[in-house]
Amino acid sequence: MKKILVPCDFSPCCENALRFAIELAGKCRAEVIILTILRLPEKLSDTKDxxxxxxxxxxxxxxxxxxxxxxIRIRHEITVGKILPEILGCITRKNINLVVMGTKGSRGWEQVFMGSNTEKVVRASPVPVLSIKGLTAVGLIKNIVIPCDLRHHQYEFIEKVKFLQKTFQARLHLLRINTDVRIKTSTLESRLQEYVVHYGLGDTTCNVRFEDDEREGIVHFVKEMNADMIAMSTHGNLDAGHLFATSIAADVVNHANIPVWTCAVNKKLAEPAPPIAGKRASTNKLLSSKLTIP
Structure with a gap:
């Protein structure tokens, strides 16, 4: 990991993310790029603002x-425009490897619009996004929960998870939320063990929980385990017209009280998980200042 992007308006929420990113960059010897995005004035008279x-x-x-x-090297760039396009543009221009963002989250699951800018970036970013809620430190990340869909063609995602585990020297807790009472827990536990062997994961536990709602199941397990981070795959979509589609990962980002790392997975590269016995198949203009801190 060479470059970390931190969208930041220097509010307390963003500064929490910035602190974490700087500490992480020091551990990984990465560069931090701070991006401040100013909105275009609606009137010419507002230019002074x-x-x-x-x-x-x-x-x-x-x-x-x-x-x-x-x-570490830290750069500060100021751009004028809309938040999501500016962030995605910076990711491409600067060859960003990770985006770290602060988020406040919300209380209810349902929202008329998609919610925070962090959620929008999670849904659209082609690179991993680490969402930080509150003040935390790199050294406190020791237990990472991985909600698991049991796919056997997620090598890119798993390699990044392994890097995450190595970076934080953490234990992984694979989690399968069972929403179908017809599926035996023992069946899913066996599938999780196969998943661990298939991907060669180490220092990992396998966990199955029954819950009516997958999102609530993840949050409940995180509290049960007193976990420090959640790592999830998400189907990245750069088409702004699809930003209102259901996204469990974005919902978890919005409601979990710990850092959430999300990684976009190309749908075309991920094959469906094998069917489980007892479950029916469903049919269905740039201003910049630079700094090198010695």
Missing amino acids: LYLYRKQAKSGFEKIKKIYQLP
């Missing part, structure tokens, strides 16, 4: 320079 916001962003960056004295 744009310069004011830019000044505030530069001031926020200067504060970061004084606080963090780490041997």
Whole structure:
């Protein structure tokens, strides 16, 4: 991992993510790119506000320079535009490997619109996104929950999970939420063991829980295990017209109280999981300032 992107307006929520990203970059010897996005003024008379916001962003960056004295490279870029397109554009231009974002989340599962900007990035990003809620530290990540769909063609995702495990020196807890009472727990436990062997996973536990709602099942298990992070695959979709589609990963990001790492998986590359006995198949313009901290 060479480049970490942190969209940041220097609010407390974003600064929590920035702190985590800087610590992670120090551990991985990566570069941190802080991206501040200013909205285009609706009226020409509002242009002066744009310069004011830019000044505030530069001031926020200067504060970061004084606080963090780490041997990593940090750059600050200020752009003007819409949040999602600017973030996706930066990912492409800068060859970003990971996006770290702060999120506040919400209380209810259902939302008229998709919710936070973090959720939008989770749904659309072609690279992993680490969503940070609250203040945490890299050294505290020791137990990572992996909600598992039992597919045997997710090599890219699993390799990234292994890197995640190595980086944090953590234990993995594979989790299968069973929403079908006709499927025996023992059957799913066997499938999870096969999954571990198939991908050569180490320091891993296998867990099956019955729950009517998969999202609630994941959150409940995380609390039960007192886990430190959730890692999930998601079907990345860069088409803004699909941003309102159901996404369990985005919902979990919005409601979990711990960091959530999500990784986009190309649907065309992931084959369906084998059928389970007893379950019927369903038919169906850039301003920038740079800093190298010695």
